[in-house]
Amino acid sequence: MKLVTLIFSLSTIIISCHGLALDLDHGLSFSIFPLRLKSGLGGHYIPETSCSSWRLGVEAHNIIDWKTVPQECEDYVGNYLLGKQYREDSKAVTEEAYKYAKSLNLVGDGKDIWVFDIDETSLSNLPYYADHGFGVEKYNATAFNEWVDLGTAPALPESLKLYKRLLRLGFNIVFLTGRPDSQKDITLHNLKSVGFTTFQTLIVKDSTEYNGKTAVTYKSSERKKLEKNGYRIVGNIGDQWSDILGTNTGNRTFKLPDPMYYIS
Template identity: 40%
Template sequence: MGKALWCCLVFACLLIPLAVADWNILKQQTHDGLKISLKNYCESWRMNVELHNIREFQVVPEECIEYIGKYVKSTQYKVDSQRATDECLVYLSTSCNLKKDGLDAWIFDVDDTLLSTVPYYKNNLYGGKKLNVTSLEEWMSKGNAPALDHSLKLYNELKSRGVQIILVTARKEHLRSVTIDNLVKVGYYGWTKIVFRDPADELISVQQYKTDVRRQIVNYGYRIWGILGDQYSSIEGTPSPKRAFKLPNPMYYVA
């Protein structure tokens, strides 16, 4: 027993210098004369995700899991998100010549746009663990996702101005009932239409699915004044809205 304990202590002592060495290598790394700390590295990674320079990542880098977790729980995340929705309101007030004929429309994504999945990702290393769709859908089926307050404020303002609200989600059709219940429970109601992916849509990319839905919306005669989403796949592609706004989300990437 004593010998086994001694071996464990020796092994632990060998690991500690390695961990410190890894930290020091990253901390002292230079590029064009700049010293880069772990915080610098992870902040740069997050920023380049938002700028769409980093795409199709499967997981958050292991060394940045703690940083991303702190960010999505931070005041900064709330401020960044609120700034995005505030800019939507500025645009709505200054640049949208609403016709008020029932055809002025705004599109919202659902997950991490209206409802937060941060509670789910909290238990999955904030994106540091590869996504398990079955596990995520089980969490969604409980209908306990909280609202994103800044998005709810924008949603209600649009509704008060007579804008038709259309929700386009990548959630599958079998989650329709529980998703609607969840949305209503946290304060979202009165939308014009909500669209889920049916089995045929699962054979194409999320971006293609969402652009196909937008094409149908335009064909119905709606003017899409804006889109708010947390993924570029929700806001890019044609037909495009007059303006697109993106909320921060460094936890996962949807193509």
Template identity: 60%
Template sequence: MGLAIILLSFLTHFTTSNAMDVHLLRPFSGIGDHPVTGVSCDSWRFAVETNNMRGWLTVPPTCENYIGNYMIGGHYRNDSAVVNAEAMKYVAGLELGSDGKDVWIFDIDETSLSNLPYYAHHGFGVEAYNDTSFNAWVRKSRAPALPESLKLYKRLMSLGIKVIFLSGRSEDTREATACNLKRVGYHTWEKLILRRNGDKSLAVMYKSGVRKTLVKQGYEIVGNIGDQWSDILGSPEGDRTFKLPDPMYYLS
């Protein structure tokens, strides 16, 4: 079932059960001021995506409806498609090695898989996330693929570029994560790397450390894609990095 169909079923249910206004998908231009900066929600999102706004914890309350409409409407998908198109152009010009060690790193949440059904249910602001409800969602293995990322994955596989999934998900979700990936079309991979249970290191240190290990093992990281800046910052980044949009949360 595609992302659009899954979201439609979620939104139909919530619209008929008096859910928050964001689920009604009313046109929202981004007006409404951020409570600290006083700028529009659209400008706040721009600052987030350019990594000028750092260390924030949740979407500002005045911007929750705007972010919900951005994510569920066509704008988010269009922005993701632009990133994917650039990745495809880059892939088309790659000169690959003959040792079979060329790899592309994919983040999972909001990169390979979309958790929009979860957020459509829980909202996009301060009340949206808690470990218990999100882990329960992960263990259902029902997250749809982000279509643009799946398209890129299939192209890479056709060229013989191996894929490594590198996620901040914990090791105890391995079975559910692998099941989810395969169910939506990511049928094979070189490695699925998850955090050790109890690892509390910063995401940027954890992921850059994994990439260092991969390079030491002889892999050539030809590409790296994620929704968080912490997915792609920190040496070695890879030959080329791609940042997908995600104004729902920030991981450092």
């Protein structure tokens, strides 16, 4: 009996440890992805240290210009995203952002702004990616746009909390997204339906002006316009390094985790 208890206890530890314990309070309104474990008990629950290193390399901007998640990391990335660690990692970023925001004395003329990216920052496409190998599959524009056009992406809970706190501090919010102008209406609808109801503006990527331009170029240029119009970019948060690199990045930037895709 003691042995059985011990085994059970050890199994529990392993499951929690590897992020297989699903966070039922994830705030995402999709059915839980049927996790595919590579094998039964006996050692294969260990996340590959190399997948963990790959993820860290991505987050710290060492590994760049990658096209897809390494095939062998699909389970690791899926478990990470559906487990507690993704939420905890996001929370560490947004709490730091709030701590910074709280420490400031805003001018209070409505020109203090905080820039939010949308995908994987304000809205989560995890329901889509859970059905598409968590970034292992090659990007499929048609399928992804069909998903976006549903307008049903859930909010990233930690970002929504940060957004509400920033509003209370007196910030104006600007959404700056790589989504094209054709998706502006559905994006506005989606944002509002999940709680992002109050903001200065939503900037989408003008297909003519920025045709073929990288996200770094497009976003830098739009931030420059904001500053020319008298706005002060006090904070800037995104899941991609291209959200926070380039020019006019803002006084301080924050990088949310995203091990699913890379945009340059």
